[in-house]
Amino acid sequence: MAGEPGGPAQVVLTATIARRYYLDGRSKVEIADEFGLSRFKVARILDTARQSGLVRIEIRHEGEIDVDLSARLRDRFGLQHAIVLDTPDDDAASLRDHLGRAAAQLLAEVITPQDVLGLAWARAVSAMARALPPLPGTPVVQLTGAMSLPGGPDTSVDVVREVASASGGAAHVFYAPFTVPDAATARALRQQPEVARAFAHLPAVTKAVAGVGLWAPGLSVLHDALPEDDRAALVRLGVCADVSGVFLSADGEPVTTQLSERMIGISAEEMRAIPEVITIPYGVAKALAVRASLLSGLVGGIVTHAALASAVLEE
Amino acid sequence: MAGEPGGPAQVVLTATIARRYYLDGRSKVEIADEFGLSRFKVARILDTARQSGLVRIEIRHEGEIDVDLSARLRDRFGLQHAIVLDTPDDDAASLRDHLGRAAAQLLAEVITPQDVLGLAWARAVSAMARALPPLPGTPVVQLTGAMSLPGGPDTSVDVVREVASASGGAAHVFYAPFTVPDAATARALRQQPEVARAFAHLPAVTKAVAGVGLWAPGLSVLHDALPEDDRAALVRLGVCADVSGVFLSADGEPVTTQLSERMIGISAEEMRAIPEVITIPYGVAKALAVRASLLSGLVGGIVTHAALASAVLEE
């Protein structure tokens, strides 16, 4: 690699020319005139300078974003946006806050006044809402019913309201549980004016933020909220991940379940119609679910941490 | 410096584009097509990437050559070649060997079969001779008479012979002391056939290697070899440096001395006629003398170490 140039004078000349070109921004023609060389000679010297490692170009970000992992994730799964934070991930709460802040910045960056924002409930979405700067009057639509999480004060409705107040836009909310015991109740709830009105805005949603869960104990709030027979039924159907209530197999295919008829929330088809769905997953254990969500094509943006991103990228 | 880009998505996009451009070598047009941007936008993104420090280009040599100091020395004094070694300089002997090797490489690099090489005596020149690779038949001319240095086995003649045997060219040598007690003796010596024959080749010399001494005790072999009244006389004339017997004031002007009439060696005019004279000074104490030698315009090449180079460059 190194040691290419013939002798010390060559080394010094090469380094000087490299400096003029790369650091002083002179053109090769100027440099050729200055040193009495042809511009081709200068070009060849610069080539050897790069090949020999005398000129080193590195791309490195000072902040907490791992640009390399981000770009790889983005390329690998054809995403619109991928943000990987290089954050210590031992403490789930602080990790969630970090990701929430980054997601808030991302959302603020990509959203336009023409957008309609959809929000599904997830703890990371709640963290994002807290960090959100003022948005340009974007309407906010609630995508899922409420889930009772012990110790969590924010409900779906609260988060949507919070974001809408940050944006100054309308908040389309409804009060209903995420899951109910039977399909008839679900149908009835969906026909309630409040719920129907909110869901009518669903086709207009252009950007959404959702959570991702691995279908296993402790890794999906929805999973843990369901009775054992429902959990097992979905396992038998090959469910690997849920994206705010949309169930996916390990290779990212949507799985049709009877449970869906008993849920008040967005369907796979409706989610697919949303141009960009952003997820904020964390925890290496969820790698399989995250990969499923990315393979599904439902998800267009992801905000996560380095360990999980690496795990997802591994074969 | 950092933190220029608007948001995380912008950071990732910028980093990805920078990677494509600087590391993958894609053109801006290709990148623009790939990301659906105009090539101008790509160019601007790349500009911000460099300004923000996300792309860092550094020029650094692995070996012992300090390319930065070398180039500064070269530019500052309009030299043809400057080689500054980043070598520990606590041990004079090993430092001399290092410089000698580097000078040998430099000489081998810049010399052509058409060149005629002149050699003045100096310890560093002797070290160079030892490290010299085969040269393309260059004739070698002795420039100065011999000096008796206690403990030094090599005389001017030996060094010239050694180099000539490495080059396979003719060795134009003579046996005569550098200084004699009176002008008449010097004139007589110069007219000796052997001496005259060697000096006849002087105008043909195209490259030479010489030593530099500071006119003070212990920093110039010539100074130390002269009686006290001669030393003092030169000090009174403002002599600061000697370049293989050519005396210079602190600002690099040649100083005419009566001593010159009593010396068998090259004159200032003859030295100025040589296209490139290379010196191999070492020791920070000689900084003033080295600066004088570089200001004089007599010297076109220098091989030295970082500490001395820095000292010379300081105002």
Next chain:
DNA sequence: CCTCTGCGCGCTCAGATGAGCAGGAGGGGT
């Protein structure tokens, strides 16, 4: 001695690039 071969050099020409400019969107002041 001549010829062959490989290498370094600079040329041509098409494509890439940069500087400067004009048009348009957004934001704030009156």
Next chain:
DNA sequence: ACCCCTCCTGCTCATCTGAGCGCGCAGAGG
């Protein structure tokens, strides 16, 4: 509501740049 100011964007055109080509020189071999 209106205007001005600024920033952002993409255009034109002149210049710069890279890929490929042919020349000439040095060294090997006949």
